Amino acid sequence: MKAIMAVLPGDGIGPEVTAEAVLVLEAVGRRFDHAFQFGYGLLGGCAIDAAGSALPLETVMLCQASDAVLLGAVGGPKWDDPTAPVRPEQGLLGIRKALGLYANLRPVKLNPALLHASTLKPETLAGVDLLVVRELTGGIYFGARKEAAPGDEVAYDTMLYSRPEIERVTRLAAQAARGRRGRLASVDKANVLASSRLWRRVVSELMRDEFPDVALEHVLVDAMAMHLIRRPAAYDVVLAENLFGDILTDEASMLAGSMGLLPSASLGEELNPHGQPRGLYEPIHGSAPDIAGKGVANPLATILSAAMLLRHSLGLEVEAQAVEAAVDFVLAAGLRTPDIADGAAEVLGTAAMGAAVVRNVTG
Ligand code: NAD
Ligand code: IPM
Ligand code: MN
Numbered sequence: 001m002k003a004i005m006a007v008l009p010g011d012g013i014g015p016e017v018t019a020e021a022v023l024v025l026e027a028v029g030r031r032f033d034h035a036f037q038f039g040y041g042l043l044g045g046c047a048i049d050a051a052g053s054a055l056p057l058e059t060v061m062l063c064q065a066s067d068a069v070l071l072g073a074v075g076g077p078k079w080d081d082p083t084a085p086v087r088p089e090q091g092l093l094g095i096r097k098a099l100g101l102y103a104n105l106r107p108v109k110l111n112p113a114l115l116h117a118s119t120l121k122p123e124t125l126a127g128v129d130l131l132v133v134r135e136l137t138g139g140i141y142f143g144a145r146k147e148a149a150p151g152d153e154v155a156y157d158t159m160l161y162s163r164p165e166i167e168r169v170t171r172l173a174a175q176a177a178r179g180r181r182g183r184l185a186s187v188d189k190a191n192v193l194a195s196s197r198l199w200r201r202v203v204s205e206l207m208r209d210e211f212p213d214v215a216l217e218h219v220l221v222d223a224m225a226m227h228l229i230r231r232p233a234a235y236d237v238v239l240a241e242n243l244f245g246d247i248l249t250d251e252a253s254m255l256a257g258s259m260g261l262l263p264s265a266s267l268g269e270e271l272n273p274h275g276q277p278r279g280l281y282e283p284i285h286g287s288a289p290d291i292a293g294k295g296v297a298n299p300l301a302t303i304l305s306a307a308m309l310l311r312h313s314l315g316l317e318v319e320a321q322a323v324e325a326a327v328d329f330v331l332a333a334g335l336r337t338p339d340i341a342d343g344a345a346e347v348l349g350t351a352a353m354g355a356a357v358v359r360n361v362t363g
Contacts, residue, residue, distance in 0.1 A: 002035045003274070003314055006066035008043040008059065008095070011079075011088060012287025013297035013350075014072025020299035020354025021070060021306040024326075027361040028310065028319050039066060043095060044074025044088035044287075054091030060098050063280075067272040068313035069099070070306060071282035076289045097137050100268035101280055102165070103172045104134040105308070106249045107263065108232075113331040114257040117340045120229060127233035128255045131180065133173035134245025136266055138165045139195070141242045159195045161241065166202040172267070173239040174211040183215045183236035187224050187244050199241060221248070228252055249284050258339040259285040260298025263305035265312050272313060279313045281305040295349040298337040300327055303357055326360035 009015035029036040041059035074088040110128040143158030188196035207216045253262045262284040272278040283301030311320035336345035
């Protein structure tokens with residue numbers, strides 16, 4: 001297969017972890033005889049520095065001309081001035097919106113080799129295998145907003161949802177549940193928020209009419225934050241609006257052991273020439289300014305995002321599994337980056353961990 005991928009390394013550890021994921025994709029290309037091409041674009045702080053915009057038009061065009069997009073992370077202290085006219089994070093929200101990526105899939109699976117690397121008790125973690133489906137182009141991230149002007153210290157953000165926005169992401173989550181254990185937990189704050197009351201009503205109606213075979217429960221977001229560390233193995237697919245899904249998945253990353261392990265796939269309606277969604281694939285973590293440039297970031301979240309890219313945007317399931325098996329193998333062999341190091345492990349930097357995965361993909 002011939003495939004063209006856009007690579008947006010971004011800021012901080014973004015370039016360090018995407019470099020390893022690209023090496024893994026190249027190894028997949030060699031082993032399975034695919035011609036993968038990579039086109040690089042600017043996004044976030046580096047794009048502000050080079051082009052004055054967090055999302056230059058060329059980057060949007062590059063992504064639209066590609067079969068899929070691999071992204072590192074954006075942001076950092078250099079661009080954190082609250083009065084700055086443009087922020088790196090706007091670039092990330094902008095590319096999600098420009099590509100119509102309304103559903104963000106964030107799988108959280110405990111790797112048995114890491115049972116003791118987590119801060120949580122092994123008996124709580126056993127059997128954790130959930131998929132968070134986060135709505136990605138609506139809600140409070142995109143509603144009407146007013147910044148506080150000097151002398152008029154009032155600001156607001158608006159959480160707004162419409163029926164079609166809720167229906168499409170619910171459908172995608174319910175279909176995912178059908179292919180898994182057939183359970184969907186929808187998260188909201190319907191005891192306070194009007195947008196959540198609509199969310200709950202629309203989810204209930206759609207599930208009743210289209211997915212009567214999928215078991216549905218509604219969970220308030222504050223309770224969900226607690227249940228996720230009390231009985232995480234009880235959940236299958238978790239559906240949440242944009243902000244709730246963002247927060248709950250950073251929490252859920254600790255079920256897997258580290259932020260450095262959680263991949264994601266953002267999907268929409270647009271198809272690429274392979275007849276698959278033109279998705280965007282990124283780790284859930286940020287640019288990690290505290291460790292950027294040190295060569296110690298865990299590249300596995302980005303490598304596992306590349307596996308999701310192979311699966312969802314290129315339809316290459318065997319290749320995706322080969323990457324996931326290679327990651328399982330290096331973890332089972334005791335190789336660890338510092339974020340998941342436990343006493344007995346061999347601790348490696350970013351490049352050495354990436355190289356270990358490449359060796360195992362190559363076979
Ligand atoms: P962060 O995710 O960058 O880091 C949180 C903590 O997790 C840090 O201690 C960091 O060292 C650690 N960590 C994250 N990824 C890791 C990895 N791969 N390996 C090892 N440790 C890892 O969150 P933050 O510090 O709150 O945010 C930093 C910047 O990143 C901010 O500017 C924020 O806006 C941005 N951000 C970007 C994205 C994105 O691009 N998708 C996501 C989240 C945050
Ligand atoms: C994420 C990040 C982003 C988000 C920020 C950087 C805009 O936290 O991808 O999880 O909130 O979506
Ligand atoms: Mn986040």
